[in-house]
Structure formats: structure tokens, C-alpha cells
Amino acid sequence: MKPAVAIIGGGIAGMEAARQLLLLGYTPIMIEKSDHLGGHVGEWHCLFPDMSPAADLVENLKNGIKGATVFLETGIAFINRIRDTYNVMLDNGISIPCQAVLFATGYELFDAAKKEEYGYGIYNHVVTNRDLELWFGGREDARFPAKPSTIGFVHCVGSRDIKAGNMQCSKVCCMTAIKQAIEMKEKFPKAEIYCFYMDLRLFGKKYEDFYIKAQRDHGIHFIRGRVSEVGENYDGTLQIKAEDTLNGKPLKLNLDLLVLMAGMVCGKDNAKLTAGLRMGLDTDGFLRSRDNIYGVTDSNRRGVFFAGACTGTKTIPETISEARAAVLGIHNYLMK
């Protein structure tokens, strides 16, 4: 019988890994806690830098894993090791014996309501990057005004923020904000759009091009400085206070819509999931790789592997590459 590999998490990392495992002739068994595959990417509308639809990526991945066993709406009770194999106990009572385990549990989106000064959940016209993508994708949302004339984007909401308990940079929000700002500008050409940032971290392919395009072709304003407070005017519009640190001046601004770039935070179940394997978590709460340079997809337990944002914030291309790397690691491990 072909060796079985349990894949925890049905996001893009888990799906790509399952696809590659099938191609190599293994039996992937995928466990996903929600009722659909695709994870966070499945909720996104368009992906930078080519503005390709996220739905296409998810659809391609789904087509690639036909034939794999998938458990939806299933949680994990515990995982333990029995000699050289692992036993993954599901919360529906099914036990899955397998030769290797791949964690592709990803990240969680920071709860923007925790940064109360931005007023998410308190003021009507404050939304997150995720809300915006869902709205782009056609979801009805009363928080979006019909014709906004001024829109603000706040970068680093819950990222690089010791008060929010997250020190890590979420990597993708700078670029997402620029992408979303351009999309909004295309939707509402007359709107003035402001991006409030700490630093712009535009490291990936074509990211810088997007940034220049946003300023030159779309006239989007980039203001270095965090928003300090958000208030609501009597007419329901928002008033924000910020500091333009390049000018050294405080500023007040009225906005029709404020978009918060909620960052990536570690999964809150990480400790519980890994408890039976005694792997320990990294200091940032993400899963701990054997080595952060040479063994990112390896754990410090034989037969347990990682892929994607479960070990730290990742972009989509990084996640896909890691899924493939992890599969190669699993293959080498099982061939021994």
C-alpha cells in the first residue's frame, strides 16, 4: 500500500502539497477545519503582481487534488507518534494512521477590533483588507459608501506592534494596500486616496513598479506616519488624526472610508496541535522550524514537516515553493 501522509490545513500550501504527493504516488489525507478549501487566498479577489484572480489559483489547485481524501469541517483532537508512524485523531472520532504529517495550518488574520483606536466594529465606515477583497468579489457590505470621495489605508494594523503582541512584519500588507488602493482608484477615479505607512517594504518582483505606478498614474498619496486616532463626525464620516513624520506636522483628515491592513498572526491552536508531538513553538508563536535558513520546512521531529505561513508570514509564491519543498522532504524521508 502507498504510504499515507496527513496534511493539516486545506489552504494553498496544503493543496499544492497534496497535488505533488499524488503525482509522486503517495496517499495524501487532508484535514480542513472550515467547510471549504482555499483558506485565506480563497477569500481574496485579485493577486499581485499580475492581478490574476485568486479564484483561478484555488480552482487549479482543487483540480489537482482530485482523488485525495479530504475531511472538511474537521478538527484535530490530538496527534501522537507510535513507533515510526503517526496517529492523527480527528475530533469526529476517526483515527488516521500515517507515515508522515505535514502542517499547513497557515496563519490567522489579526483581529482589527483589538486596535480600538482605529474604530473597527465601532464606526460604520471602517473595514479591513479582507472585507475589501470580499466586497471586490461581490459580497454586499453596508459599510461601503456608494461614492466615497476620500479613502484611507492604514498599514501595519497589528503587525510590528508590540502593544498588539505581534512583533513580526506581515510582508504582504504594504503591497496589498498599494494594490487595493489602485483598485479603489480605478473604481472611483475621483476619490482621493491616502496610505499611512511606517515603512514601505516592497521587496518582491514588480512590487516597486506597483508603488511607482500608484503615485505616478493614480495620484495616490503616501504619508509616512501612523494614524493615532479615528473619530466619527455627526454625518457618519470619519475624522482621523495622524502625523506626517516627513513634514513633522500633525494632520487631521475627513474620510468616507478607512481600510485597515490587518496583518498575519500565528494560529491560536498551534500550541494545542503540537502538544502531543512535543515540538514546541517559536518565540513568535509560529511553529518552530528545524532551521530558519536550511530547514524551514523540516520540524525537529522525524516525519513531521511544515509548509507555508504556519512557520511565519509568507507570500503566496513562497508558500507554493515551500509546499513543493516539503513534499520533496517527505519523499526523501519515506524512501529511506
Next chain:
Amino acid sequence: MTDRIASGFHPFVLPFLVGMLFVLSYCLIGMVRILFQLPREDRRRFYLSLINPKTALKNVKDIFLNCLIHVRLWKRNPLLGYMHSSIAFGWFMLIVLGHLEVFLFVPGRAKLLYYPIFFNYFVAESDTTLKGALLFFLMDFFLLMVLSGIALAVIKRVRSRLFGMRHTTRSSALDLVGMYALWLIFPLRLLAESLTAHISGGSFLTLPPNWLALRIFGYEIHMLPAWWAYSAALCVFMCVLPFTRYMHIPAEMLLIPLRNAGLKIRNIHKGFAKVEVLSCPGCGVCIDACPMSASRANLKNCTVYLNRQLRRGNKRRINQISDKCLLCGKCEAVCQVGVQGPELRVAHRSSRRYGINQDYSNVVPSVPQGGHKLLYFSGCMTQLTPRISKAVISVLDKAGVDYEWMDKEGGLCCGRPMMMAGRKEQAEQLVRGNTRLILGSGADILLVNCPICYRIFKEEYDLPGVRIVHHAEFFDELAASGALTMAPGKENICYHDPCELGRGCGVYEEPRRLLSQCGGLVKAGHEKSESICCGGSLGSLTLSYSEREAITRNSYADLVVSDPDLVATACPLCLATFSRYADRPVRDLAEIVDKATD
């Protein structure tokens, strides 16, 4: 009872005399110096208070109840209370009765300082002793009382947990010398008096050992070494006393009248502050009380160590301890002598000179229109927690209150953060600015929802004709008058007392009364004046976020011991701090009232 030694003197009294004269002159000179360090007006105030019969009576009463009986300690921890009062009161009674014996039996020796202490050595029993039987009994009784206290002290030294203390102070070397000397004094006295009891007479405690010794050894044991040792122990104790924590014994007797005169700390190294520092008994009750004790590394930053470093003059540590403190005031609330830990620290902070001194006197905030009965000041912290101001406004609307939101478009800071940082001048500029705005508006009531603002409005602002209320008080009044009717929910609520509102301003009952009308009120582990700071306080200048996190988690765990459905507080800073790590909703009082009045 007659004199046994014609000269009325023996060289063994010399060590005692040296110690006694040393400690008396040290304390006297110290007291005069401290009184002269007081600012002239304070000194006058102090002298006047001494001749005021009301304060004079209070002084006597406070000294008796606190220095001798330790009433406050009894209330907090009866075992510790007994330990302290048995030693202090027992010793006091031994001295008083000793004098009484001298006056009654050998009045001619009354002028000799050492006679009452070594009375038993110098007298012999005679046929008049029967009159002294009661006194003998009492002397032995109080000696037993002191000895029981010493026994408890020895046990506490080995197992402080038996006395309900998790941490105790680490003693300095001299403290140890003083402590061992103190422990020795009374057993040695018992020994000396026992060995002399067949001559001087004795009672239930001293006679049996005397009889036993005679039976066992068959001859009289030489008594002088015991008397020498007793005198030497007294000498050692009194000679090291000024340099140990036992200095609190004389210092507290000065502290009480100074405090009753209404003096305030002005300079951390002089005058009133100095007496407070010397009055610290180093008991370490503040160590467990300090919210920073959540992490071991900060155990030595509580008030008992501040006092010790102030006595040693260690500038580096004084700076460290002063800056780290959250100024939550719990050490002061639990302190048996009432050392004002936060005030000492603020006094130290304000002694600093800064290179840059901001000028806030020209800042122009938006001016209230005026013409409304109530002025609502939300404060800076509430700008970061807008759900509170939203709820306050909603409740005010429901109650039909005529109000104006003073700092909706941004306002001046109340000045409390500057005050806490010791920057009094900057704080006063802000106080003046706000005073002008508030008085200019013509409002009768100033409503604040932030206890930090509330405290400085109450303490430092002079606003004639304006009543300052916190929303907990105001909503409570609205509910009592029927302007607000609340429908109680099913949720169990636990209330966290913000430091500035509770210990700072004494508002404990109003929020609880309100919450009990909105749901089921359950208890926290520590409540009211014992409540544990959330760790977010502006008081600390140097605590890192990870240190604060440990404090917050510890305080939160104590708050949810009864497993409430939600946690309530009445301070935007506590709200923001707890929300960061809470596993259940944290709400401001205003939000809960707002929901219950829908």
C-alpha cells in the same frame, strides 16, 4: 523589697547605659535636624498642631494603637499582629512596670536610668514582698508575652509562608545583627531573672527554672554572666538600631504627629519624607502587594527597597526604583505605617532637571461653546478607546442630560501624566489651560470618564462652583433619581477597580451598585483597595512591554477567578490593557449601562 547592693551600681549596667545614651542622643539630634529641614510654614503648622487638643489627642491615640497595639496589622494578618504587638506592647509594659516597681519599693533609686531594667539584680525579697506579688506576676506575664512574640518571629524567619507571606524582605547585614540581638534580649533576661529569683523573688515564669537549676546542679549558679549578657544584648541592639530597620520604632512616633499635622512630601531626602523612610519597618508586606511582583526580576523594585536605598543613598537604584513603579498605590494601601510609596517616587522624579522643557501654555484647544449645564471631558485615553465615549454620550442622551462634549475636536491633556512623571511645571500649564476653558463654559458639572483625569481634576484643579464627577458616580445618581432604568442582563460581571478611581479617589461602591443593576456581580480575587493594577499605568517610566504583559496577565487571572462572563472596568487605560490579553469581553461601565438601558 530592699536594696541588696549598697552602691546601687554594678559594671554590667555600663553596656546598657552606653547603648541607651547613644540611641537617645541620636534620635534627639535626628529629630531636631528633621524639624529644621521642614519648610518654615510646615514647621509652624506642626507646632500649632501639637498644641491643638484635638490633634494632640489623636496623636496619642494613634501612637498607642499603631506603635504599641498594631491595630492595622491585626486587621490585616492577626498572626503578624499578635507577633508585633506582643513584642512592642509587652516590652512597653515591662518598662512601665519596672519603673513602677522602682517607685514603689526603692524610690531613692528612681533617678538611675538602668534601675528599672535590672531591678531584680539590685533588690532582695523581704517580708513586704507580698505586696509585690501582683507586680511579679505581671512582670513574668509580659515577659512571657514578649517571648511568645519572639518565638513567632523565629518561626517566621524560617517559614514566612506560615504567616501568609510569599516573599519577605532580604535583610541587610546590620538588620541581621539587630534582629539576633533583639531575639537574645528576652531569653537572656529570663535567664538572668531566673537565676536571681531565689533572692529577688519571682513568679510563675522565673521561679520554676530557679528551683530546677538548684535541683539539677545542687548549688547556686553564678548569676553575673547572665546579667552581663543581657546588658550586652541590649547594648548591641541599641547601638545598631539607628542603622537598621528597627529605627522605625522611634521614627514612627514622630511620623504620626507630622502626618496628623497634614504635612506633605516636598523633598525626598529631607524632612517629612525622611521620617517616612525611617519609619519603614521593612516588613515586606508591600512586596507581595506590588503588582510588579508578578515577575521575579522586579521583586526588588517595591517600596521597602526604595526606602532602604534612600537610607543608603544609592542614587542609581533610587532612580531605577522610582522610575519603574506604576504608582498604583497598593503598597501605600497595605503599608502598616502608611509610607507613601508613590508620593516618594514622584518627589524624586520631580527633583530631576531636564534639558528640554516643553511649554504648553500656548496650546490652543477647541473652546467649548458654553451654555450647557454639564461639560463632558473624555480625555486623551478615551480618544483611543472610542467605544467608551460613544457609550457615555448615548447614556447621557437617554437620560436627557443637557451636555456639551468639551474635547470632541481634541482638547488639552488633563496634566496627570506630567504630574506622575514629576514635571509639575508642565502639568500646571495644562491645569491652568483647562481651568480657563472649564470656568469659561459656565457649566456646573464636569463629567469625566477617565479616572486618570478625574484624580487630577479632584486634587489639583481649583474649580469653584463646578462639581467634578466620574461617570460611575454620575450614572449611579441618574439611576437613583430614576432618569435611567436598567434591565438586568443574565451575564455575570466582575468589576476591576482602576487604581486612580479606587485607591486614588476612594470610589468603590458606585460602580458596583450600577453593575449589580445590569447583571450579576461576582467577586474578583482582590477587590477595592486590594485590587491589582492592570499594568498599563502611565505611572511607570521604564517598564518594558514584556514586563507589563506579565503584570497584566497576573492581574487578569486574579480578576476572573469566579469565571465571569465579562470583565468590567471604569478606566479607558485598564480597558485597553486588559483587552490585549483577555479571553472574554472587557467592557467599560458606560458600555454596560448603555446596553442595559436599551
